[in-house]
Every structure is written in structure tokens, then in C-alpha cells.
Amino acid sequence: MxxxxxxxxxxxxxxxxxxxxRNVTVSDQTYVEVTTLPSDIQHNWERNETQMLEIFVLSAIGINCSIYDGYQAEFKLSGWMASKHSNTVIKCCIIMNSGALIEYYRPFRCRGRNISLTSSQITCPIQSPLQDVKGIALQFAGRKCQQKNIKPSVPxxxxxxxxxxxxxxxxxxxxxxxxxxxxxxxxxxxxxxxxxxxxxxxxxxxxxxxxxxxxxxxxxxxxxxxxxxxxxxxxxxxxxxxxxxxxxxxxxxxxxxxxxxxxxxxxxxxxxxxxxxxxxxxxxxxxxxxxxxxxxxxxxxxxxxxxxxxxxxxxxxxxxxxxxxxxxxxxxxxxxxxxxxxxxxxxxxxxxxxxxxxxxxxxxxxxxxxxxxxxxxxxxxxxxxxxxxxxxxxxxxxxxxxxxxxxxxxxxxxx
Structure with a gap:
């Protein structure tokens, strides 16, 4: 202190x-500002009968270009993924402002070291402008997309x-x-x-x-x-x-x-x-x-x-x-x-x-x-x-x- x-x-x-x-001052009180999550950070822990999809997404940032041919923009989802899912087929669930749902299978992944929870970045492409997207999430390929999603941000x-x-x-x-x-x-x-x-x-x-x-x-x-x-x-x-x-x-x-x-x-x-x-x-x-x-x-x-x-x-x-x-x-x-x-x-x-x-x-x-x-x-x-x-x-x-x-x-x- x-x-x-x-x-x-x-x-x-x-x-x-x-x-x-001048209305903002430095306090000398013993106090810790405990971090609380904003609404656009979500824990995506989903279960099925055989395994749990362990993906934690810290942020989703949209950019107006794409590594995919024919796509206008893309979202980069940064977070953690369990190493047991290195070969699991997942999909991007993109919720549009209009209420429409777009699914994209096998998105591009960057992965870190092979430990239980590894750093990951997943790229989800879209064919619409960034502002048309309401939220985005990740899901098992064989499961339905849920309305639980992350609000994207821009650079x-x-x-x-x-x-x-x-x-x-x-x-x-x-x-x-x-x-x-x-x-x-x-x-x-x-x-x-x-x-x-x-x-x-x-x-x-x-x-x-x-x-x-x-x-x-x-x-x-x-x-x-x-x-x-x-x-x-x-x-x-x-x-x-x-x-x-x-x-x-x-x-x-x-x-x-x-x-x-x-x-x-x-x-x-x-x-x-x-x-x-x-x-x-x-x-x-x-x-x-x-x-x-x-x-x-x-x-x-x-x-x-x-x-x-x-x-x-x-x-x-x-x-x-x-x-x-x-x-x-x-x-x-x-x-x-x-x-x-x-x-x-x-x-x-x-x-x-x-x-x-x-x-x-x-x-x-x-x-x-x-x-x-x-x-x-x-x-x-x-x-x-x-x-x-x-x-x-x-x-x-x-x-x-x-x-x-x-x-x-x-x-x-x-x-």
C-alpha cells in the first residue's frame, strides 16, 4: 500500500x-477493484453425452477483409480450447441483426502448446458487412447453434x-x-x-x-x-x-x-x-x-x-x-x-x-x-x-x- x-x-x-x-481523485483507501465480465464475454461450456466442448472466448474482433475467397469480412475469436478438441469438428454460429443464423464449418484455427487448455484463435468468415452481425459463437458441428453468443467488436x-x-x-x-x-x-x-x-x-x-x-x-x-x-x-x-x-x-x-x-x-x-x-x-x-x-x-x-x-x-x-x-x-x-x-x-x-x-x-x-x-x-x-x-x-x-x-x-x- x-x-x-x-x-x-x-x-x-x-x-x-x-x-x-479535477472531480477524479486518487484514493488512499485499501480497496481492490474486482474485475467483472461485460456482457460480450461469455463462458461457452457446452455438454453432450460423451464430452464437453471446452472453449472459452475472451473476445471476437471483426475485420473488413478475409483470408477466405468470396467472403467480405471475418471475425477473429481469441481464447482457450481444450487440447482434446484439436481434431474436433466445430462450427461458427453467426447471428445476424435480422435474426437469421449462418453456420460455417471447420473454421481456421491457430493453436498454442499442447496443454490441457491451449491458446487459440478461430477465424469465422462472413459474406455480409460487419455491422450486420449481432453475435457470434462456437459449437460442435453436430449440435444446433444456441442464442448464447458473444457481441463482436472492431479494431x-x-x-x-x-x-x-x-x-x-x-x-x-x-x-x-x-x-x-x-x-x-x-x-x-x-x-x-x-x-x-x-x-x-x-x-x-x-x-x-x-x-x-x-x-x-x-x-x-x-x-x-x-x-x-x-x-x-x-x-x-x-x-x-x-x-x-x-x-x-x-x-x-x-x-x-x-x-x-x-x-x-x-x-x-x-x-x-x-x-x-x-x-x-x-x-x-x-x-x-x-x-x-x-x-x-x-x-x-x-x-x-x-x-x-x-x-x-x-x-x-x-x-x-x-x-x-x-x-x-x-x-x-x-x-x-x-x-x-x-x-x-x-x-x-x-x-x-x-x-x-x-x-x-x-x-x-x-x-x-x-x-x-x-x-x-x-x-x-x-x-x-x-x-x-x-x-x-x-x-x-x-x-x-x-x-x-x-x-x-x-x-x-x-x-
Whole structure:
């Protein structure tokens, strides 16, 4: 829980930054905002005499094109499917506004690892405009479609041709408000247009902060849920956690697919334009050099939070203003590389948190460190102790952005 000083500082900062929303304040009460499901998220657990169709659909997003010849549009349903249904014939049940029911058999599937509940995305094509569809569901091929269905949504519409969006995946639990504000403001400062996230059991403090950014159009969020028969909590690093994460990645790709660029990063990660003053100039430069790029991989650096803190000027929590000792650039399979992709040039099936697959004659490039890097502020990974215990490098490059941020948000960092 945050102390009174911290709460007052954040409240004053928000009042200063969002002067037109003074009626929204940051509470210092001990409270957890429990996620409740909106009407368009449904549990699709259906039974017959021999087996249960175990499909949980988190979202259904429609796009005005289709991988199927002769179809005008399609819906991407992202969620989980039991591995026992890998060969089960299912069908899309599409309910039209007119009341008509359309069935489509053997829809295209993307699947994750072979565990009990695997991440899945199912593509259901339609021959009508998206707005003609009332709801959509999945069912056994041999059973009748039910009226129980999911209300579809459409991708978020960007406001400019060079739009840049970040997917934060899932924000959950006791998040440090100061670090959240710093991360959001940093991304606004470098020119990011939109941040999308799912939220799960966030505190009222965090919810109040997000409301401010939602009001100005910078953040969009959606409640997260997972199948009720799962026995662990969000954030536990179990094998099935990565499947949950991939479900959100499927959703983010479709929801942000109209943006020119997408990146999936966490709240302790900062994309640093090292050659330019903002991310838009950086992307123009990269696309000039690599016009056939489908996306770019960024070299990550670990900035270790257990050594050499700079506490002379920063009194409240900060990542970019406090930690300047980093490892060498991480490479290889365990480097946790993050990417910037052009959604129109990559495959949905090959898009993951740490990798992507370009389509056609587009290519994947690693960005030169002189142009950009990924600053990752955390304690050392258990499998990288040799690197963390080696010679560290002092890197203060991000200070050029921190100093600009400090001028705007001085009350967050200073008494």
C-alpha cells in the first residue's frame, strides 16, 4: 500500500496534468477493484453425452477483409480450447441483426502448446458487412447453434497515418502508481498514440489513474478473465501462464491492427530512441533504410534494480531516473527480445510477445543499438546471473527524456 505522502503527490500531479478532470481523485483507501465480465464475454461450456466442448472466448474482433475467397469480412475469436478438441469438428454460429443464423464449418484455427487448455484463435468468415452481425459463437458441428453468443467488436481506429500503439497485455494486482504514471507519461512524451491493456483485480488507485488517461484518449482497457476451472492466479509463471499471455497477444494484434506500428512491452520496459527525439522520427528513419521491413527487433538491456541507485535527486519511485547500471545487450533464445511490427506485414499465426513472422517478401531486422534500445528495469533473471555478476556499464542515455519528463511531472519526483 502507498503511504500518505505518495498518494498526495500523485493526486496533485494528476490534478495538474489533467486540469479538466479535477472531480477524479486518487484514493488512499485499501480497496481492490474486482474485475467483472461485460456482457460480450461469455463462458461457452457446452455438454453432450460423451464430452464437453471446452472453449472459452475472451473476445471476437471483426475485420473488413478475409483470408477466405468470396467472403467480405471475418471475425477473429481469441481464447482457450481444450487440447482434446484439436481434431474436433466445430462450427461458427453467426447471428445476424435480422435474426437469421449462418453456420460455417471447420473454421481456421491457430493453436498454442499442447496443454490441457491451449491458446487459440478461430477465424469465422462472413459474406455480409460487419455491422450486420449481432453475435457470434462456437459449437460442435453436430449440435444446433444456441442464442448464447458473444457481441463482436472492431479494431481501435487510429488518428494519424504514422500511428504507434503499445499493448501492455495484462495489468493486475498491486501496481505502483508512481511507476505506472512514469511509464505512461514517458510513452506520451516519445510520441506513442495509444496504449491498450487488459486489467485484472487492479486497485482503486490504479483505476483512478487509468481513468485520467482514458478520458484524454491515450489509454483503452478491457477487463480480463480466464476459464473458471483454472486453479492459479494471473501472473504466476507457470507453463499455462504463457498460454494466457498468448491469448491476449492474439487479441492485441487484431484490436490494434489498424495502427501503423505495434509493440508489446511491459510496464518495466522502455523503448529508447537513441538517435532521435521521438519514436515517430525514429520509425521514419528505419522505414527509409528498410522499406520492406515487416518489423524490427530491439536489443534489450537489463538495468539492475539492486545496484547503484541514483537517489540524489529522485525521492519517489522512478525507474528511468534512478537506475543507470546495465548489463551488456541480451542476445539469443533467452534474451526476451521485444519488437516493433507493422501488422499489415506479419502473420497472425506467427505473432508472439518475443517473436514474429513476416509475410510475403517482407523481412525482419534487428535495429542498430545506435538507433534504439529497450531498457528493462528489474532484478536479474535467474538464468542470467553470470551476465549480471559481470562488468556492468553505466548508461544514462535515457536522462535526456527523463529531464524533459521531470519538467512536466516535477511534482511526482520532488517534494
Amino acid at each position: 502507498y503511504n500518505a505522502y505518495h498518494t498526495i503527490v500523485v493526486r496533485k500531479y494528476l490534478d495538474r496534468l489533467f486540469i479538466t478532470q 481501435i481506429k487510429p488518428t494519424n497515418n504514422e500511428s504507434f500503439a503499445i499493448c501492455l497485455k495484462i495489468l493486475f494486482g498491486q501496481v505502483d502508481v508512481g511507476l505506472l504514471v512514469e511509464w505512461l507519461e514517458y510513452n506520451r512524451l516519445i510520441g506513442v498514440d495509444k496504449i491498450f491493456m487488459f486489467t485484472y483485480n487492479i486497485t482503486r488507485e490504479v483505476s483512478d489513474v487509468l481513468k485520467q488517461y482514458i478520458n484524454v484518449g491515450f489509454v483503452e482497457k478491457r477487463p480480463y478473465s480466464y476459464p473458471s476451472n483454472k486453479e492459479y492466479q494471473v501472473g504466476e509463471k507457470l507453463r499455462s501462464y504463457w498460454e494466457d499471455e498468448q491469448v491476449v497477444v492474439y487479441d492485441c494484434y487484431q484490436r490494434l491492427s489498424l495502427y501503423r506500428y505495434i509493440s508489446i512491452i511491459d510496464m518495466d520496459e522502455f523503448i529508447v530512441p537513441r538517435k532521435h527525439d521521438n519514436i515517430k522520427d525514429m520509425m521514419r528513419y528505419l522505414m527509409t533504410i528498410y522499406p520492406r521491413a515487416g518489423g524490427f527487433s530491439i536489443t534489450p538491456y537489463l538495468f539492475l534494480k539492486n545496484v547503484h541507485q541514483n537517489i540524489s535527486s529522485v525521492k519517489n519511485n522512478s525507474n528511468i531516473g534512478r537506475y543507470f547500471e546495465r548489463t551488456r545487450g541480451l542476445k539469443g533464445a533467452k534474451s526476451r527480445t521485444k519488437n516493433i511490427v507493422l501488422p499489415s506485414r506479419i502473420s497472425t499465426k506467427g505473432y508472439h510477445t518475443h517473436r514474429f513472422l513476416p509475410v510475403l517478401d517482407y523481412k525482419k531486422y534487428r535495429v542498430m543499438v545506435s538507433v534504439t534500445s529497450l531498457n528493462h528495469y528489474r532484478y536479474c533473471y535467474s538464468n542470467l546471473q553470470n551476465l549480471c555478476n559481470g562488468s556492468l556499464i553505466k548508461d544514462t542515455y535515457i536522462l535526456k527524456f527523463f529531464n524533459r519528463l521531470k519538467e512536466k511531472t516535477q511534482i511526482v519526483y520532488y517534494n
